[in-house]
Amino acid sequence: MDTQSPLFSANRLPTSHPGIKGGEQWLGGFALKTKPMHLKLSSGYRARASAASINAIEIPSQWYNLIADLPVKPPPFLHPRTFEPVKPEDLSPLFPDELIKQEASNDRFISIPDEVLDVYKLWRPTPLIRAKRLEKLLDTPARIYYKYEGGSPAGSHKPNTAVPQVWYNAQEGIKNVVTETGAGQWGSALAFACSLYDLNCEVWQVRASYDQKPYRKLMMQTWGAKVHPSPSDVTEAGRKILQLDPSSPGSLGIAISEAVEIAATNADTKYCLGSVLNHVLLHQTVIGEECIKQMEAIGETPDVIIGCTGGGSNFAGLSFPFIREKLNGNINPLIRAVEPTACPSLTKGVYAYDYGDTAGMTPLMKMHTLGHDFIPDPIHAGGLRYHGMAPLISHVYELGFMEAIAIPQIECFRGAIQFARSEGLIPAPEPTHAIAATIREALHCRETGEAKVILMAMCGHGHFDLPAYEKYLQGNMVDLSFSEEKIQASLANIPQLVP
Numbered sequence: 168m169d170t171q172s173p174l175f176s177a178n179r180l181p182t183s184h185p186g187i188k189g190g191e192q193w194l195g196g197f198a199l200k201t202k203p204m205h206l207k208l209s210s211g212y213r214a215r216a217s218a219a220s221i222n223a224i225e226i227p228s229q230w231y232n233l234i235a236d237l238p239v240k241p242p243p244f245l246h247p248r249t250f251e252p253v254k255p256e257d258l259s260p261l262f263p264d265e266l267i268k269q270e271a272s273n274d275r276f277i278s279i280p281d282e283v284l285d286v287y288k289l290w291r292p293t294p295l296i297r298a299k300r301l302e303k304l305l306d307t308p309a310r311i312y313y314k315y316e317g318g319s320p321a322g323s324h325k326p327n328t329a330v331p332q333v334w335y336n337a338q339e340g341i342k343n344v345v346t347e348t349g350a351g352q353w354g355s356a357l358a359f360a361c362s363l364y365d366l367n368c369e370v371w372q373v374r375a376s377y378d379q380k381p382y383r384k385l386m387m388q389t390w391g392a393k394v395h396p397s398p399s400d401v402t403e404a405g406r407k408i409l410q411l412d413p414s415s416p417g418s419l420g421i422a423i424s425e426a427v428e429i430a431a432t433n434a435d436t437k438y439c440l441g442s443v444l445n446h447v448l449l450h451q452t453v454i455g456e457e458c459i460k461q462m463e464a465i466g467e468t469p470d471v472i473i474g475c476t477g478g479g480s481n482f483a484g485l486s487f488p489f490i491r492e493k494l495n496g497n498i499n500p501l502i503r504a505v506e507p508t509a510c511p512s513l514t515k516g517v518y519a520y521d522y523g524d525t526a527g528m529t530p531l532m533k534m535h536t537l538g539h540d541f542i543p544d545p546i547h548a549g550g551l552r553y554h555g556m557a558p559l560i561s562h563v564y565e566l567g568f569m570e571a572i573a574i575p576q577i578e579c580f581r582g583a584i585q586f587a588r589s590e591g592l593i594p595a596p597e598p599t600h601a602i603a604a605t606i607r608e609a610l611h612c613r614e615t616g617e618a619k620v621i622l623m624a625m626c627g628h629g630h631f632d633l634p635a636y637e638k639y640l641q642g643n644m645v646d647l648s649f650s651e652e653k654i655q656a657s658l659a660n661i662p663q664l665v666p
């Protein structure tokens with residue numbers, strides 16, 4: 168039996184990888200260090216690996232910061248008025264000091280506070296599951312694994328960052344936090360975390376999701392949060408939008424403007440964001456760190472890693488620790504982000520400095536963007552309706568360490584039904600994108616006969632998203648057509664920076 172851990176053996180680089188040129192191993196233009204694998208399992212141990220041992224691992228004690236290992240550092244955030252790089256004090260009206268430090272940190276690992284680890288234990292480690300029944304249904308030689316984050320109290324990966332964000336705020340004496348929510352998942356996660364540490368929580372829920380998901384609102388209220396539909400008449404940003412379009416479905420960009428406005432104008436209130444920023448992606452790496460240990464325990468190496476991307480946090484959470492291993496030359500999986508065709512920031516957006524919100528109150532971030540005033544059509548995956556992509560993911564994409572595709576929602580729900588009827592779990596609308604892409608890859612393997620290992624981020628359950636399933640099952644779901652004109656119009660409003 169092969170005694171090498173296949174997970175980290177450098178000789179698994181597929182020769183067809185576009186980054187491998189002229190016999191040299193190149194990855195996005197950067198030479199791979201072909202170090203020998205650094206984690207080994209004895210063959211005896213691997214032989215005993217079972218479905219039980221796959222999940223018998225410790226929760227990692229540190230989050231991983233990919234910035235420390237990147238060959239080129241990401242561009243800085245800029246002040247929205249002066250266009251100078253932001254200073255920590257520019258961010259302090261919105262965030263506690265510790266999160267501002269994490270946002271700009273170059274440290275490779277950051278310790279997870281014991282109090283946060285203690286809460287993580289409520290649902291972590293999360294299971295890594297082999298989708299054998301889905302494999303059978305698809306008649307594919309591929310081995311499909313999914314890392315399931317839906318067992319958290321809020322039903323998704325979002326509490327992985329909500330808990331530390333609220334904990335750091337509580338440590339610095341903050342009593343009120345505000346936020347936006349697209350799918351309702353992030354708002355519920357923050358409401359849950361606030362209930363643990365006794366903070367007041369106010370949430371602006373995107374109108375389309377507020378109407379589609381009354382039970383998400385009730386969940387937030389159960390944990391004690393106050394919920395507004397966005398756009399609302401509570402803020403100036405919301406009132407401006409309502410004047411232009413009283414029946415606006417809202418967007419994450421608008422809801423962010425509303426929450427940021429409240430935080431910026433109330434000294435006792437801070438803002439929390441559920442995606443996009445470096446510290447959010449950092450907290451989510453607990454997913455990938457766990458998953459590396461789990462794959463190692465069963466002697467598997469992912470050939471393809473797939474995750475859906477809204478702002479990018481679940482995707483980054485799973486993939487960034489694997490990108491570290493890729494940069495170290497130990498493995499070479501394809502890493503594939505999947506976005507909705509109705510909001511294709513990576514595949515159709517431009518890489519430019521833009522605001523994170525619609526009203527232009529946040530720092531300017533260099534990211535793939537459809538324009539800060541782009542309002543995506545109200546697809547069911549509310550958490551993917553964001554005009555931009557996390558600056559760090561955008562940077563990693565520019566460096567060539569990952570790829571991206573866009574999939575329309577009917578194909579996603581078709582995949583979700585196959586997944587539900589084979590694996591049992593009913594996915595949230597967002598990870599249906601990862602499922603559809605996984606099915607595409609597995610069917611491709613059926614054609615080629617390749618037994619690839621596909622690792623997928625299954626970031627949440629869809630128990631409060633059943634109206635979307637009803638639409639699909641009744642044949643009433645539509646693929647909202649992608650409008651090039653609409654994107655061009657909002658791209659024209661991206662701030663023009665003087666070089």
Ligand SMILES: Cc1ncc(COP(=O)(O)O)c(C=O)c1O
Nearest residue numbers: 352442477478479480481550627
């Ligand atoms: C279940 C679920 N998955 C994915 C997302 C998209 O966010 P991100 O790309 O940050 O993971 C959301 C956002 O609300 C979500 O609720």
